[in-house]
Each structure stands twice: as structure tokens, then as C-alpha cells.
Amino acid sequence: MLRVELGDWSAMAPSLELIRREVFVIEQRVPEEMEWDADDATGVHALALIDECPVGCGRLLPDAHIGRIAVRAPFRLRGVGRAVMLALLDAARRRSMPHVELHAQTHALRFYERLGFVAEGPVFDEAGLPHRRMSRVLAS
Template sequence: MQDVTVAAGDWNGLGEDAARVRDAVFVRELRIAAPLVSDEADHDAVHVVAYRAGDAIAAARLLPDGAIGRLAVLSAARREGIGSLVLRTLIVRAAQQGHACVRLYAQRDAVPFYRQHGFTTVGESFYEAGVEHIEMMRSLGGPPR
């Protein structure tokens, strides 16, 4: 994970970079309709964006209710621990905000990744934007992994 920095902030400060990452991953790679990858909740969320050499390479958000979402890592930056870095940053933020747990909707293929970070599945899988997901939760009683 060479020279990767992480910034946390609001949509006004990080939205353009987060949107660029989402477009590359969700719209172009996964073929999810562009209107579904951003919503009004972005304006109330804490956003985390990872950068390498000044370029945004990963992004995610934390909603006020403790929901983590829109975690995306550019294909060229995967398998380097950058997604883990972004996720851990959001978990720490959620704990600082006083949340007892965090939850997210994981794409089925990403379940093992989230399990490595202490998340467990809740309920049955479902489809959102044409992609299979399952709800996952993690208690914030201990330090992030």
C-alpha cells in the first residue's frame, strides 16, 4: 500500500472524488444505473476517500445511523489492503460518533472481506440494483481489526 493517504470529510469536500470512484466501479464496471450510485444521503454522510499520487482510488461513506455504504476500490488498486484501510477508517469514525454497531449491505462476493473485519450476516440475501446483497453488522464493542 505505497503512498496511500486517506481523507475523511463531507460531500462538499470529497464528493467529486468519491463520485469519480463510484462511477468507475459501480457504473462502468458493474453496470449499475448512474442515478442509483449517489443519493441525497450523501449530503449527510461522512465520506472517506483514499488517494495515491493525488488520484482518488477508493471511497465509501458512513451515514448518520451507522450504515456504511458505497465502498468502492478501483480495479487497479484492489488486493492491496486499501478497501480495508477505508473500512477501518469508517469503523473508527462510527465508534467516535457513539454508534454501538455498524451495518452494511454487502455484495455477495464481498462477504468474506467483511467477515475478516468482524461483520456477520443478518437475514437472507436480496437484490439491489440488480446485484445480490446481504445485510451485515458489526459490534463496535472492541477495537477495529
């Protein structure tokens, strides 16, 4: 059973660290010092669980930036990333954010496009990986 919880870093750090270390630091070779930042303390975090096992995560910052979307490899293509994103979009709406933005890894552009995001600007490097800025209007 897949469910997504929203909370703050202090309450969810062990599970969030497990997922992000596995996906970003180990799998994608993002330098450890680039993965952890002060924004974790100010963001709203989404934690996806399947049968109480942490499988995916993401965060929404006060400036309407969504990031750190990660799904552990064995749980991909099961709707985990979509569930995380829908929870974060709902959190942004509840905070009356008129739009959100993110930096998408280029291999995931279609995933975000299916969620209503539009790519903007050129491809750029972030943490050694190609990214593209994307945004979505939330106002009705």
C-alpha cells in the same frame, strides 16, 4: 503511499464521483439514478489516495449504515478497501455508534467477515446485484 481522508460530500465530491462512477455505474452497471442519493449530503465520506490519486471510497451515514465502498480495479488487493473500512469504523466509534451495518455484495462477504462483520438474513437484490445484510458491534 496510501492514506485515507475523512470529509463531507461538498469537499470530496469530484473524487468520490470519479471512483463510484467507474466502479458502480460503468463496471457493475448500476443505473446512474440509483447511485446518487440525498444520503451523500449527510454522510461522512472516506477517500483513499495513493500518491494523491483517488483510488477508493466509502461512506458512513448518521444511522450507522456503511456503504458505497468502492476501489478502482487497478488498485484492488492492495489494502485500499481495508483502509477505507478501518477509517469508517473509527469514525463510527468517535460518534459513539454502538454498532454499524452494511449491505455487502455477496462476492465481498469474506472481506467484511475478516473485518468482524456477521452476515444476517437471506440474500437480496440491490441495484441488480446480490447482497446480504451484515453488522458489527463496536461497543467495547
